[in-house]
Structure formats: structure tokens, C-alpha cells
Amino acid sequence: MNRKSFGFRALELQMATVKEEELPLVLVHRPPNFHFPFKHLLQTHFRLLDPLDSDPPESTHSFFSRYAASVRVLLCVDPTPITRDLLSLLQLIVGSSTGVDHIDLQECRRRSIAVTNAGKAFSPDVADLAVGLLIDVLRRVSAGFQYVRAGLWAQNGEFPLGFKLGGKRVGIMGLGSIGAEIAKRLEPFGCAISYNSRRKKPSVPFPWFKNVYDLAVNNDVLIVCCTLTEESRHIISKDVMTALGKERVIINVGRGALIDEKELVQLLVRGELRGAGLDVFEYEPDVPQELFFLKNVVLSPHCAVATPKCFDALEELM
Amino acid sequence: MNRKSFGFRALELQMATVKEEELPLVLVHRPPNFHFPFKHLLQTHFRLLDPLDSDPPESTHSFFSRYAASVRVLLCVDPTPITRDLLSLLQLIVGSSTGVDHIDLQECRRRSIAVTNAGKAFSPDVADLAVGLLIDVLRRVSAGFQYVRAGLWAQNGEFPLGFKLGGKRVGIMGLGSIGAEIAKRLEPFGCAISYNSRRKKPSVPFPWFKNVYDLAVNNDVLIVCCTLTEESRHIISKDVMTALGKERVIINVGRGALIDEKELVQLLVRGELRGAGLDVFEYEPDVPQELFFLKNVVLSPHCAVATPKCFDALEELM
Numbered sequence: 001m002n003r004k005s006f007g008f009r010a011l012e013l014q015m016a017t018v019k020e021e022e023l024p025l026v027l028v029h030r031p032p033n034f035h036f037p038f039k040h041l042l043q044t045h046f047r048l049l050d051p052l053d054s055d056p057p058e059s060t061h062s063f064f065s066r067y068a069a070s071v072r073v074l075l076c077v078d079p080t081p082i083t084r085d086l087l088s089l090l091q092l093i094v095g096s097s098t099g100v101d102h103i104d105l106q107e108c109r110r111r112s113i114a115v116t117n118a119g120k121a122f123s124p125d126v127a128d129l130a131v132g133l134l135i136d137v138l139r140r141v142s143a144g145f146q147y148v149r150a151g152l153w154a155q156n157g158e159f160p161l162g163f164k165l166g167g168k169r170v171g172i173m174g175l176g177s178i179g180a181e182i183a184k185r186l187e188p189f190g191c192a193i194s195y196n197s198r199r200k201k202p203s204v205p206f207p208w209f210k211n212v213y214d215l216a217v218n219n220d221v222l223i224v225c226c227t228l229t230e231e232s233r234h235i236i237s238k239d240v241m242t243a244l245g246k247e248r249v250i251i252n253v254g255r256g257a258l259i260d261e262k263e264l265v266q267l268l269v270r271g272e273l274r275g276a277g278l279d280v281f282e283y284e285p286d287v288p289q290e291l292f293f294l295k296n297v298v299l300s301p302h303c304a305v306a307t308p309k310c311f312d313a314l315e316e317l318m
Numbered sequence: 319m320n321r322k323s324f325g326f327r328a329l330e331l332q333m334a335t336v337k338e339e340e341l342p343l344v345l346v347h348r349p350p351n352f353h354f355p356f357k358h359l360l361q362t363h364f365r366l367l368d369p370l371d372s373d374p375p376e377s378t379h380s381f382f383s384r385y386a387a388s389v390r391v392l393l394c395v396d397p398t399p400i401t402r403d404l405l406s407l408l409q410l411i412v413g414s415s416t417g418v419d420h421i422d423l424q425e426c427r428r429r430s431i432a433v434t435n436a437g438k439a440f441s442p443d444v445a446d447l448a449v450g451l452l453i454d455v456l457r458r459v460s461a462g463f464q465y466v467r468a469g470l471w472a473q474n475g476e477f478p479l480g481f482k483l484g485g486k487r488v489g490i491m492g493l494g495s496i497g498a499e500i501a502k503r504l505e506p507f508g509c510a511i512s513y514n515s516r517r518k519k520p521s522v523p524f525p526w527f528k529n530v531y532d533l534a535v536n537n538d539v540l541i542v543c544c545t546l547t548e549e550s551r552h553i554i555s556k557d558v559m560t561a562l563g564k565e566r567v568i569i570n571v572g573r574g575a576l577i578d579e580k581e582l583v584q585l586l587v588r589g590e591l592r593g594a595g596l597d598v599f600e601y602e603p604d605v606p607q608e609l610f611f612l613k614n615v616v617l618s619p620h621c622a623v624a625t626p627k628c629f630d631a632l633e634e635l636m
Contacts, residue, residue: 031475128483128507132459135450139443141618142463148617149610153603157350159619165446184506189446285471292467299466300459301477 023047026075027064048075126304127181130223130253133277134170134186136298137249138163143295163274166190171219173212173236174226174254175201182223194219197226212236216244221251228255238263241273249275253304256281265290268297279304341365344393345382350375366393438495444622445499448541448571451595452488452504454616455567456481461613481592484508489537491530491554492544492572493519500541512537515544530554534562539569546573556581559591567593571622574599583608586615597622 028050051063136142139162147159168191172179175195183193183206194207196215201208209215212235216222222244226232236250236259244250250273252259261282267273268291275296281287284302291297346368369381454460457480465477486509490497493513501511501524512525514533519526527533530553534540540562544550554568554577562568568591570577579600585591586609593614599605602620609615 124484124508125482128453129457129459131507132450132453132457135446136454136459139447139450139621141447141450141454141616142460144618144621145460145616148605148619153605153619157603159621162621164443166442185503188502188506189449190442285475287466287471298459298463300462301466301471303457303462303477303480 025049025067027067028052028075029060122304123177123181126178126225126253127185129279129300129304130178130182130225130251130277131185133251133253133279133298133300134221134223134249135165137251137275137277137296138165138168140295142298146295168192168221169194169219170221170223171195171209171215173215173222173224173258175204175206176226178225178253179223180204182225191221212240213243216240216248219244220247221249224250224252224258225254226258228258233257234260236260236264238267241267244273246272247274249273249277251277253279256284261288268294343367343385345385346370346393347378347382440622441495441499444496444543444571445503447597447618447622448496448500448543448569448595449503451569451571451597451616451618452539452541452567453483455569455593455595455614456483456486458613460616464613486510486539487512487537488539488541489513489527489533491533491540491542491576493522493524494544496543496571497541498522500543509539530558531561534558534566537562538565539567542568542570542576543572544576546576551575552578554578554582556585559585562591564590565592567591567595569595571597574602579606586612 023046026046026048028048030050030052049063049067051058051060054063140159144159144162147153153159166189170186170191170193172182172193172195175183175197179195179197183195186193194209194215195204196209196212209218222236224236226235234257236252238260241250241260241263250259250264256278259282264273264276265288268276273296275298276291277298277300278291279300280302287299287301291299341364344364344366346366348368348370350370367381367385369376369378372381458477462477462480465471471477484507488504488509488511490500490511490513493501493515497513497515501513504511512527512533513522514527514530527536540554542554544553552575554570556578559568559578559581568577568582574596577600582591582594583606586594591614593616594609595616595618596609597618598620605617609617
């Protein structure tokens with residue numbers, strides 16, 4: 001199931017001179033605490049209906065039912081779940097994330113509802129964060145910061161050595177637009193890139209491994225940035241992580257459930273991985289507390305795509 | 319004063335079969351808590367005399383005085399100060415750091431003592447950390463980690479947006495081997511590189527600014543990685559930082575005293591800079607405590623060069 005395999009229907013942007021009540025209606029589906037940076041600009045083109053703006057906030061389902069007769073487009077902000085019961089009468093779902101695993105795609109297909117995603121708008125930012133997390137874990141930036149803050153530098157002297165990035169073999173799990181951006185960035189650091197994807201990509205110069213197990217065995221770092229589907233859920237299994245071994249590092253900027261999180265936590269707690277940099281988690285916003293104070297783990301609150309410029313790119317795309 | 323302008327005298331490495339007492343004597347000058355990763359290998363070629371190995375540890379000065387008649391070479395581990403009174407009778411000082419500002423160079427010149435430095439051995443690792451600190455500050459990795467650890471993600475929702483690295487104008491202060499490695503790494507992130515150095519470098523494709531003030535005015539990020547000399551002390555003055563302005567970021571992987579630290583702290587505390595990533599400080603290991611809990615500041619305990627591989631490279635060089 002490819003992220004981009006669901007047709008993209010261009011929205012005809014209205015001129016800002018049109019009266020507000022004449023603007024096309026768009027239902028907004030967002031989590032309660034989400035910052036909505038492109039709202040203002042969208043409002044010049046669409047009349048946004050947001051159940052959380054009602055006073056008191058209305059339940060998504062009852063609100064949507066009320067507007068279902070007049071609205072055909074749903075704007076899904078952040079990966080808010082879209083289940084079967086929300087889909088009646090919609091024609092288009094505009095996803096604002098790269099993954100679309102929060103949308104019931106099977107039901108959409110049955111009802112001929114088009115689903116769009118954020119495409120490549122987020123890829124450079126996600127790649128930047130992946131590289132940042134990798135440097136942080138290997139060079140112990142966060143741990144070093146804690147050391148300084150705790151006053152230990154003056155008290156105990158030198159901070160223990162970190163690990164060199166140059167020369168590391170980096171295996172990228174999923175060489176889509178994000179994976180390709182990561183590879184482009186890591187090459188000048190002197191990393192040796194290889195990848196796993198369903199098929200070998202003829203235009204890509206890096207070695208290809210036919211499965212994630214082989215990718216893990218042959219690399220020092222595993223960067224997970226593929227799509228989450230039913231088939232890829234827990235694809236980074238205990239076996240794969242054990243194959244990766246004690247000296248290795250995992251970075252995840254894809255989706256939390258690509259990794260068997262429970263097993264990952266066990267391996268990290270027992271010191272059976274060198275470290276991990278995680279921007280995504282299986283049960284967000286819940287993060288396993290066992291990881292909070294491990295010195296070789298860096299945790300980021302799913303903000304790989306969260307830069308205002310990134311939303312400009314998304315806004316343009318939508 | 320160029321880092322590499324002091325002649326390098328090759329040390330004739332002895333065969334390991336030579337008896338220990340016949341090995342050339344080398345005085346070791348190191349800070350008390352420093353990990354000494356290449357000691358073991360050096361011991362196969364030299365007899366290392368270390369005042370801190372005495373029981374009880376002897377003062378550096380009295381120990382050195384005792385051996386001054388038989389020793390000609392001083393190995394300076396980490397930037398431990400070498401002052402005039404330690405220089406009598408030495409012929410060679412082998413510095414293990416890139417900077418040599420901890421050595422009284424004027425006195426060395428007067429006494430015809432050769433001084434070597436670590437040359438390019440550390441450059442890739444320093445460049446890696448500079449990029450890591452920049453991503454961390456812009457994308458708020460450390461602040462995001464704190465947010466997760468404090469349980470605020472589940473409680474308050476989305477973490478505030480960070481800033482995009484792509485498109486940033488990055489000014490490099492000192493385009494030596496470290497600066498060149500930083501430029502090479504940042505180009506694939508979509509950064510526009512420019513630099514300041516004493517003279518324009520004909521082989522370098524990036525725009526050159528004739529002074530640090532112009533560099534600051536024309537860039538979003540200032541990366542400081544030049545040599546500390548009497549002329550470059552506090553070269554990043556209050557004026558330069560004010561010219562840089564509120565939306566800008568400073569990264570320092572050179573030496574702490576290149577920046578007027580007192581002024582930097584004031585500007586950061588008053589929110590007059592977007593952020594800073596600092597691996598070096600004016601009075602190490604003392605770090606200004608005002609910076610400890612600012613969300614836009616990342617502090618690292620001078621570990622830009624601290625990877626074991628990096629010491630392998632150094633060891634070979636020495």
C-alpha cells in the first residue's frame with residue numbers, strides 16, 4: 001500500500017473576494033491540543049467547520065453528522081483517527097500527514113472517497129531530525145547536556161567519550177522521499193548507506209537488502225522511515241533488533257508501531273542496544289517511562305515535521 | 319598566528335622489542351580527570367612519565383623539574399596550560415588538541431621549542447557535533463526531550479514548532495579544516511554557506527565576508543570554529559551579536575573565549591538571540607548557570623573531539 005497511491009484531486013482555490021458564506025465548506029478533524037498553523041490562510045479560501053470551536057466543544061461524530069449533507073471535504077489535521085462511521089457522504093479527505101494509517105482506507109476505497117497525504121512536503125524536515133537524533137545518540141549530546149546541567153563537569157571532570165559518525169554503516173528502512181533525503185544528508189558525514197524496500201530501486205546507487213533482517217545484520221545504524229501498514233506493523237521485531245546487536249543504534253522517524261516497542265524497551269533497559277533516537281511511539285502521546293532516564297536514548301515528541309516552513313509547503317500542496 | 323605554523327618534527331618510533339628503560343622518555347601533561355585513550359599504544363614506543371601516576375600524585379612543576387635533565391619531549395593531553403616555568407630544556411611539545419592557545423607560544427619561539435598540534439585529526443568529529451548542535455537548537459530536540467520526560471506531551475499536547483534548517487544562511491567564522499567539513503555537511507541540508515577568514519580562499523566556492531560583523535549581518539546562523547589567539551579573543555563581541563539579531567543562532571565549537579561570554583549570556587537571557595549551541599566556554603569547566611534551563615540553548619561539555627576513533631587518528635598523527 002503506497003502512501004501516494006490514492007488519487008489527488010486539486011481543490012479549486014476561491015478568490016479572497018468571495019463572501020465567507022459562499023466559500024466551500026471544509027470539516028476540520030483535529031486533536032484537541034493541536035496548534036493549527038495554516039488555519040488563517042486556509043480561511044481565505046474555505047469556510048472551516050471545526051467541532052472543537054463550538055462552545056461547548058461538540059463531539060466530532062455528532063458535529064459531522066449535522067453537516068454531512070452540505071460538506072464533501074474533510075481536512076484531517078495531524079494523524080487523528082478517521083473511522084468508518086465518519087465517512088458517510090464525504091468525497092475527499094485531505095490528510096496533513098505523510099502517513100495515512102489513521103484513516104480507514106479500505107472503507108474509503110469502497111465508498112470512492114479520495115484521500116490525499118502530505119506527500120514530500122515534510123520529507124526534508126523529517127530527514128533533518130533523523131540526522132539530528134543520530135548525532136545526538138552517537139555523540140551523547142543530550143546526556144552531555146544533562147552532565148553540564150547537573151554540575152558534573154566541574155565536579156567529575158571529562159564527559160565519557162561518544163561514538164564517531166564517520167564510517168558508520170547506516171541502513172535505511174524504506175527509501176521513499178524521506179529515506180532519500182536522509183541518505184543525501186548522511187553521505188558527506190562519511191556514512192556508508194544501504195537500504196531495504198520492497199523492490200531494488202534501479203536509480204539508487206546504494207546496496208539493497210531484500211529484507212529488514214539482512215539490513216539489520218549488515219549495518220551499525222538502522223533508520224526506520226517507511227510507511228505503517230498492516231504488513232509493516234512491528235516489522236522491527238525482537239528478532240530484527242537482536243540481529244542488530246549490542247553495538248547498534250535505532251532511529252525511528254516513521255511511525256511508532258513499525259517497531260515492537262515493548263521489546264525495544266526491554267532491549268534498551270538491558271543494555272542490548274547501543275542506543276535509540278525516537279520521534280514516534282506506539283501509543284502516542286504515551287512514551288514508555290522506562291526510557292526517560294537512559295543515557296543512550298533520545299526521545300522527541302513526534303515533531304519531525306513540526307516547522308512553520310514545513311506547513312507553508314503543506315499549505316501550498318493542499 | 320596559524321595553528322599549523324609551528325614545525326612538526328617526526329618522532330622516530332622505536333620497535334616494541336626495545337627494553338622499557340631504553341625507550342625515549344616523554345613527560346605527560348594532563349588534567350587530573352582526563353581519560354587517556356591512547357596511553358596503552360604510546361607505551362609500546364615511549365616511556366611515559368606522568369606526575370599524576372605518582373603515589374601520592376606529584377605537582378606538575380616539581381615532577382617536571384626532576385626529569386628536566388633527561389626528557390626533551392612533553393606530551394600535552396587536552397588543553398592543559400603550559401606556562402613559561404614548565405618550558406626549561408624541552409625541545410618538543412606534542413599537543414593533542416587542535417588549538418594551541420594553552421601553550422605559551424612566544425616563550426616557545428624564544429627557546430626554539432617545536433610545538434605540534436592535532437591538525438586535521440579532529441576536524442570531522444568537531445564538524446559532526448557542530449551540525450548536531452545546530453539541528454538540536456533549531457528543531458528544539460533537547461527542549462522536546464525535556465517536554466517528554468516531564469510528561470507534558472500527554473498533559474499539554476503538541477510541542478511548539480521548531481525552525482527549519484533548509485534555506486538557512488549559515489556563516490562560518492574560520493574556514494579551516496573544521497569549517498570546511500561543516501560546510502560540506504550543511505550543503506545537502508539546503509543551507510547557503512558563507513564565511514569569514516583573514517583572506518578570501520580562491521579554491522572555495524562560498525561567498526567571503528571581510529569581517530565578522532558583515533558575516534553576522536548577512537546570516538541566520540553563525541558557526542564559530544576559528545583559532546583562539548590574542549587577536550581573536552572576544553571577536554564575537556556584543557556588537558557582532560547585536561548585529562546578528564533576535565532571529566539568529568550562534569554555534570561555538572572553537573574556543574569559549576572567541577565569544578564575549580558575559581554578553582552572550584545577557585543576550586540569551588533577554589531573548590535577544592534565537593538560540594545557541596555551545597560546546598566550549600570561556601572558563602571551562604565552569605558554565606554560566608543562567609543558561610542551564612533556557613529552552614533555546616544546548617550546552618555540551620567540550621566534547622567535540624571526544625570519540626575513540628578520533629584518538630586513533632590522533633595517535634597515528636603523533
